[in-house]
Amino acid sequence: MRLIKANKVYIIMILSYLLLETLNRLGILNSYLLQIIMLAGINIIMTISLNLVNGFTGQFSIGHAGFMGVGAYSSAVVTTVFFHTSSWPVYFQVPIFLVSLIVGGMVAGLIGFLIGLPSLRLKGDYLAIVTLGFGELLRASIRLIDYVGGPRGLAGIPKYTNLFWVFLFTILSIYAARNFVNSSFGRACISIRENEVASEAMGIDTTKYKIISFTFASFMAGVAGGLFGHLLMFLQPDTFSFLKSIDYLVFLYAGGMSSISGSILGAGILTAVPEFLRFLANWRIVIYGVLLVLLMLKQPEGFYGGKEFGFLKIVRQDKKVRTEKAS
């Protein structure tokens, strides 16, 4: 019993996965709903990674889709252009898929590092516009590379992404983000957000921590991109335009800044809402925009700004011991 109580969250996660998977196998979830759920998972990873930069480190970056594109293309190059894995035996496909996701993340992380190095010296709106510029440049460069199809796009990517992998990677990134935020790295990042000059005076190497969080966020975006590419089976550079970056910004702020739970809610709800509004045909995006404005007017902190779900809170160890002793 105690074991169940102590691992309540993990059990709920496994059960919810099993529930989704059963619904899927029974055919109650049709492929359309399944697609939305998987896209929501990928969007959650993207929004959380953006939250690490924008929410927790306080650096306003708006070119995040560029890193997703880099990750998507590099991982698709591994599985499709490099190795032609679709003709391979099944038990080779999964490991190479996982390797390709890591490669996607690493390439995106490397590019994030290279971009972050000069641009994180800038502040506020100037940083925003430079990240936007780099994001668009990444997209424009992919258009020029004929090896991956240039502006025509890259087709024939095998569909390796399924519910299991999306679920697993979403959970992994939620935990990775939680642990990052609560580590000494995360504390340093939060202090930069609160007051850069003061944290520098306290001996924090602000540039270093800004670059760390930016690189880590780019890595996560790259992995999410890899999942995205192997879900849609077709990549086109213009998918990763600044409009997509703005989508993630909207998810982030509607969900609530500096809250991992908020990112989960924001990305989850806002991925689903436009789909459920489909019966409105042409008016659906108008309604979506109106809802967004109303949300920001009525609740400028977003759905869940500054708060966290219970399982994402870190209970300090000494406090826990004390309360246990007292009881």
Place this chain on the structure above:
Amino acid sequence: METFLQLLIYGLQLGSIYALIALGYTMVYGIIGLINFAHGDFLMVGAFVALFAVTLFGLGFVPALLISMIITGLLGVSIERIAYKPLRKRPRLSALITAIGVSIVLENFPRALPFIGPAPRPFPQMIPMVKFNVLGVSTNSVQLIMIALSVLLMVMLQIIVTKTQIGRKMRAVSLDKDAASLMGINVNSVISVTFFIGASLAAAGGIFYASTYPMIDVYMGIVLGLKAFIAAVLGGIGNIPGAMVGGIIMGIAEIFATSINSDLGYGIGFVILIFILLVRPAGIMGKFTIEKV
């Protein structure tokens, strides 16, 4: 040399359009510190209002331009009142997301209307096209009139900002809102006037753009607005002469790069932007302020 001059004229024309739109970005930013993402859509609204003024009511170029500027200006003022004003005391980023929401509505509302719809439409030729050659460079009346009108509007703006009373109030509000309010300046009305001027300049820019590249659709404001925004940042956001310089640089650079490769034309703006911001973090004419504790 002739090609150079030819490209220079095209660049100047495009650049003056960018400058007109960038002025709106920069003025709004200077006054309330908000990147108005919906600004690019004002130019689309302006172009459509002019289209209907010409096709439905048979107006000429000048009345259509004026009507479109006034209607778009009023739209800008009402959007500020409804969507941005309640958030003025909130973190700036909430207002930014609201601006994105407003822009989604502005693009998709006309798209959903049956008589506008998503398809591109031709924009009427409102000024008679007379082609002529100067020193081997071919140009036409539309081009020259557009450049002249843009310059005229920018000069007018400069006079309004530096010489009139409302201009002085605007400068005071952008310097320190609270102090200006204590000096008896009605901050709300100054912000409204700023939005009116910014949106009507965008409408003019939209009409000039549509007269040159005569196809308009509801999404035309996105890319154009983005480039104008880059121009504003390039010149130093919040700085009016900076926006003009930034716009002209962007336009000329884009035309020259496009003549080499069309994908390069899109990317060149970002390359220049990144280069300039890394060398001069506050833009060409922006003032770099040192953060004090």
